[in-house]
Every structure is written in C-alpha cells, then in structure tokens.
Amino acid sequence: MGWLVTVVSVAVFITAYLGLRVIRPLPFSAWTKRLLFLLVALLVIGQRFTWVFRFNGYHHELIDGLDLAGYTFLGFVSSFMMMLLARDLLFIVLRIINYLRPKDTRRIFFKEKQRNTRRAWLNATNALILAVAIPLTAYSTHIARGLPGVTEVDIAVSDLPKQLDGYTIAQVTDTHVGPTLKGPWVDQLVDLINAQNPDMIVHTGDMVDGRAWWLRPDVKHFEELEAPHKFFITGNHEYYSHALEWIEEARSLGFTTLVNESEVVEVNGARILVAGVPDSKAGRFYDEHTPKPREVMDQAGEHDFSLLLAHRPDMIDAADEADYDLQLSGHTHGGQFFPWTFIVGCFNPYVYGLHHHGDTALFVSRGAGYWGPPMRLGAPPEIVLITLKRK
Known part of the structure; x- marks a missing residue:
C-alpha cells in the first residue's frame, strides 16, 4: 500500500508541475489548456489503473497497449522534466542574483510587460527542451526494445x-x-x-x-x-x-x-x-x-x-x-x-x-x-x- 501511495503521489506531482510550467503559459484558450491537462493526467496517473484490472484477474492485449503508451510517456516525461528542472533551477539562481543587486538596478519581474516576456521565454525554452526530449525518447526506446x-x-x-x-x-x-x-x-x-x-x-x-x-x-x-x-x-x-x-x-x-x-x-x-x-x-x-x-x-x-x-x-x-x-x-x-x-x-x-x-x-x-x-x-x-x- 505504501508503494502505491508513493507512486500516485509522484504522478500527481508530475502532472501538477507540467500543468503549471508547460501548459499554463501556452497562448491557448482556457478550455484547450484544461483538455491538455486532463490528457497529461490520464497518461501519467490513469495508466496505473491497469494494475487494478490485472489484480482482479483480467488481461487483454488492449491493457498491454495502454501500458506501453503510458510507460513510454512516463519515460519521456522523466527526461523532459529533468531538463525543465535544470532550467527552472537556473531561473531561480538568476532571481536570487537579481534580488542581491542594489534596489535601483533590480529588474522588476511582476510588471505586465515583464510577465509577458517571462511567459514567452517559458514557451520558447519549453519548445526547445521538447525538441530535444522527443528524439531522445525515440532513440532510447529503440535501444531498449531491441535485442x-x-x-x-x-x-x-x-x-x-x-x-x-x-x-x-x-x-x-x-x-x-x-x-x-x-x-x-x-x-x-x-x-x-x-x-x-x-x-x-x-x-x-x-x-x-x-x-x-x-x-x-x-x-x-x-x-x-x-x-x-x-x-x-x-x-x-x-x-x-x-x-x-x-x-x-x-x-x-x-x-x-x-x-x-x-x-x-x-x-x-x-x-x-x-x-x-x-x-x-x-x-x-x-x-x-x-x-x-x-x-x-x-x-x-x-x-x-x-x-x-x-x-x-x-x-x-x-x-x-x-x-x-x-x-x-x-x-x-x-x-x-x-x-x-x-x-x-x-x-x-x-x-x-x-x-x-x-x-x-x-x-x-x-x-x-x-x-x-x-x-x-x-x-x-x-x-x-x-x-x-x-x-
């Protein structure tokens, strides 16, 4: 039971983090963002429910397919999130450096113009990380599933x-x-x-x-x-x-x-x-x-x-x-x-x-x-x- 709680807790954290740092800054409508968030939640959290089917003695090739899709997405997310965390850590360091500067030379991050710039920067770096993570996941999957x-x-x-x-x-x-x-x-x-x-x-x-x-x-x-x-x-x-x-x-x-x-x-x-x-x-x-x-x-x-x-x-x-x-x-x-x-x-x-x-x-x-x-x-x-x- 403790292992299940840990797995679900990590899955919830991943879903929330991706929602805040990747989906929320997108220049899409609120409904589109909600759908993207639900899709991520389904892939990260929903795949775990295949355990319930097998625990109750039910097995089908469709469940195997769901597992393959879910685990592949989880691997992609693992690599993607590590790059996101590295970027966000750098962002935090820059914020701290800015805070330590004299008041009259600090950048103000919460003005509307700065907020829009930060959103654009997030979307651009997210796209760059995505461009690296997708082919990396494809190559890693090819190696793993081969002989x-x-x-x-x-x-x-x-x-x-x-x-x-x-x-x-x-x-x-x-x-x-x-x-x-x-x-x-x-x-x-x-x-x-x-x-x-x-x-x-x-x-x-x-x-x-x-x-x-x-x-x-x-x-x-x-x-x-x-x-x-x-x-x-x-x-x-x-x-x-x-x-x-x-x-x-x-x-x-x-x-x-x-x-x-x-x-x-x-x-x-x-x-x-x-x-x-x-x-x-x-x-x-x-x-x-x-x-x-x-x-x-x-x-x-x-x-x-x-x-x-x-x-x-x-x-x-x-x-x-x-x-x-x-x-x-x-x-x-x-x-x-x-x-x-x-x-x-x-x-x-x-x-x-x-x-x-x-x-x-x-x-x-x-x-x-x-x-x-x-x-x-x-x-x-x-x-x-x-x-x-x-x-």
Whole structure:
C-alpha cells in the first residue's frame, strides 16, 4: 500500500508541475489548456489503473497497449522534466542574483510587460527542451526494445583446475517479461543466448513483471534454452509477483531453482559449486527466503570453484566473507537511462562491470530488459558470456 501511495503521489506531482510550467503559459484558450491537462493526467496517473484490472484477474492485449503508451510517456516525461528542472533551477539562481543587486538596478519581474516576456521565454525554452526530449525518447526506446548485445568477459581465477579453463557461463538477468516485453522478444533472446553455445546458463533474477497466470505464454520460450546446466534465482520483482508461483514456473521451464541452496556441477572431474540465494529483501515476504550465503557455503559439497548467484550486488560483502570465488548479479540495470545512470550508484555498492571485492570477483550485468519506461540511454541492454581463465 505504501508503494502505491508513493507512486500516485509522484504522478500527481508530475502532472501538477507540467500543468503549471508547460501548459499554463501556452497562448491557448482556457478550455484547450484544461483538455491538455486532463490528457497529461490520464497518461501519467490513469495508466496505473491497469494494475487494478490485472489484480482482479483480467488481461487483454488492449491493457498491454495502454501500458506501453503510458510507460513510454512516463519515460519521456522523466527526461523532459529533468531538463525543465535544470532550467527552472537556473531561473531561480538568476532571481536570487537579481534580488542581491542594489534596489535601483533590480529588474522588476511582476510588471505586465515583464510577465509577458517571462511567459514567452517559458514557451520558447519549453519548445526547445521538447525538441530535444522527443528524439531522445525515440532513440532510447529503440535501444531498449531491441535485442541486447553480447558482452564477453574473461575472469582469471587462481588455482582454477585445467578442466575449467575456458568454461563459459551465459548470464542473463532482469528480463522483466511483462506488459511491454512479450513472447516474440523472449524468443529472439533465447536464440541469441543459444548462439553463444555456453556450458552453463544462469538467470540472476527479475525474469518477470506480473503473475504467472497471464505471463506463462510469454516465458514458455525460456524452456528452449540449451545448455548442460541452467540455474535460476529470484529477484525483487518475483516477490512483487508471487515468487512461489515463479519458482515453480522456472522449474517447469527446465531451470534448477536455487533458494538458499547449492548444486555441484562436475566437469571432467573438476567441480563447480553453484549456490543461489534469494533477493536481499526477500525476507520481508517469506522468512525462509532471507538470503544465507554463509550457511549455503557451510552445507555445500566439496568443490574446486564456487559461484554465487545473487540478484543484488549488495550481497558481495557476505559472499567475500563466505569465500566464494565469483558472484554474478544484476538488479541495477546500469541506471537504465539518463539521469538515473548517475543516481543508481547512491543505492548500490557496484553498478556495472567486473570488480574485485576482497578475494571475491563480482560481475554486475546491466540486464537484458527494462523496468517501467521502455528506455535505455547510456546503459544498453546485454547478455554476458563469461569465460573462466586459469591464472
């Protein structure tokens, strides 16, 4: 309930801000402005009501279309508003500078002539920002809804057995199959992963955004993934969408699901420990899903190399303390699109790429899909092909 209140509050603020700073200065009739305001309110706030339909068990392609339109507009508004806020911040600074000047040299902003000039300035800068935001949104949407790239990463491991030198792991994460990423995209993604011919495939969470009863036809393509070993762990979005359902669904798709569990994979006599823990906040939903990487390691069988699958990179301290060799994570999306690419680091110890934390290596993927607005800017989608190398 708290999350819903937050979302609606932000949507109301966005609608009010756009109404005051963009719609109100326009040289249109009062009725035209009211219609524009209602249209913005419908796109920003009304799209949230698709949740109500799905919560009550109703699904239709029209609802998916409304979600795509609403989320795209939300992404556009996010970029547009950041530029507006930057402009308004500059305007405030100029007002303060003007106020600090001697009284006889100050500009008077509230005379009718000055008011008209300010309105014209607002409309002109709004038009300029709009001219930048629209093509930027179109480009970002094109990148997000296309196929991800393949990032190849070599990870050197001390004392790695010769049998594991060159062993490949395909990491896919944050696919977010849901209202705007559907079965045809998943089908192409599966073909892309299979083309890498990996020895192991791991999905490190946030496979979906929605309930199993309406997304089952879209995720069924994951059962066509081809590798000797396939593993899945839960991300935070599985818990927003009845995680227990998705754990069973992942098993039916051919994944070995790891919920504070591990499995030893043998490769020509060498042994890889694959451990998996739930999302770091999963204990809020189910007590038994509180992540326990130390206990998983303590109960693990003998092995030559240890791999921890953890959705969020914030598990790295526990992974290092438990002596895992490598942790694979996602969750951050690399920020997904500007300006969040600069903000996401405030909430995560690592945002993207290969890092060495103590004696544990960590790779954080930007993910293959997107959440919310179908936009990627400065953080293109990816699948990761990891090759273990003997140091």
